[in-house]
Amino acid sequence: MGFERSDRGERGDRFEAPTYEKIKVQDQDLHYKNVELLKKCIGGQGQMFSRRRTGLSAQRQRILKQAIKRARHLALLPFVE
Amino acid sequence: MSRTYEIMYLLDNNVVRAGWKEAKAGATGLIEKHGGKVLAARRWDERMLAYPIRQRRRATYLLAYGELDAAGVAGLRRELDLTESVLRYLILSAESVPAEELALTQAESAADFVIPLPPEDRIDEDYDDEEAEEGAGEPELDEATVPAAEPAGEEA
Numbered sequence: 001m002g003f004e005r006s007d008r009g010e011r012g013d014r015f016e017a018p019t020y021e022k023i024k025v026q027d028q029d030l031h032y033k034n035v036e037l038l039k040k041c042i043g044g045q046g047q048m049f050s051r052r053r054t055g056l057s058a059q060r061q062r063i064l065k066q067a068i069k070r071a072r073h074l075a076l077l078p079f080v081e
Numbered sequence: 082m083s084r085t086y087e088i089m090y091l092l093d094n095n096v097v098r099a100g101w102k103e104a105k106a107g108a109t110g111l112i113e114k115h116g117g118k119v120l121a122a123r124r125w126d127e128r129m130l131a132y133p134i135r136q137r138r139r140a141t142y143l144l145a146y147g148e149l150d151a152a153g154v155a156g157l158r159r160e161l162d163l164t165e166s167v168l169r170y171l172i173l174s175a176e177s178v179p180a181e182e183l184a185l186t187q188a189e190s191a192a193d194f195v196i197p198l199p200p201e202d203r204i205d206e207d208y209d210d211e212e213a214e215e216g217a218g219e220p221e222l223d224e225a226t227v228p229a230a231e232p233a234g235e236e237a
Contacts (some may be wrong), residue, residue, distance in 0.1 A: 075130035
């Protein structure tokens with residue numbers, strides 16, 4: 001979805017939502033012991049990334065959420081940093 | 082009816098340092114105590130915690146698989162809550178024991194298998210660092226407070 005140059009107005013400052021690289025995972029990889037993967041799905045302050053950031057399906061995002069919460073309980077991931 | 086459960090323990094490094102076999106037996110023995118059967122148990126990792134738990138910055142993870150019935154799980158949870166050597170635990174139901182876990186358990190039970198000793202918890206050093214930083218900042222604070230204190234002295 002791009003805009004023609006002529007659509008942008010003179011200053012060319014039309015807002016475009018940032019795009020993120022999708023995380024490529026298998027279902028069996030989404031578990032609390034896979035800390036390296038889970039680290040990619042949390043931000044600098046420890047917050048989970050939204051589906052827009054992770055690019056996961058709703059079902060997989062739910063599995064990811066559960067995995068992150070389990071990892072936090074075992075101090076593998078921070079609650080907040 | 083008994084089910085297979087995956088149980089992850091977070092063990093106190095002081096207990097691990099005293100002897101890995103004893104620490105492991107103490108943790109897995111609880112499964113048997115509550116009418117269960119230990120299918121596999123191995124050291125998963127020793128690492129820095131994301132946040133301190135009971136003043137520990139590091140701890141050892143023990144991953145075990147066991148067969149328990151529902152009442153046994155409830156009893157195990159109750160006892161783990163009271164066990165001081167276990168900092169945290171996580172009990173999940175599992176469909177079966179992965180083959181690699183069985184292999185790793187066997188490898189660990191071999192006579193010549195040695196667990197690396199956990200490094201010293203550096204919590205005291207960290208506190209020292211912070212104190213040292215504060216100490217370095219103190220002279221500046223003193224200089225700032227001294228001029229403020231002098232006029233007060235003159236008034237008095």
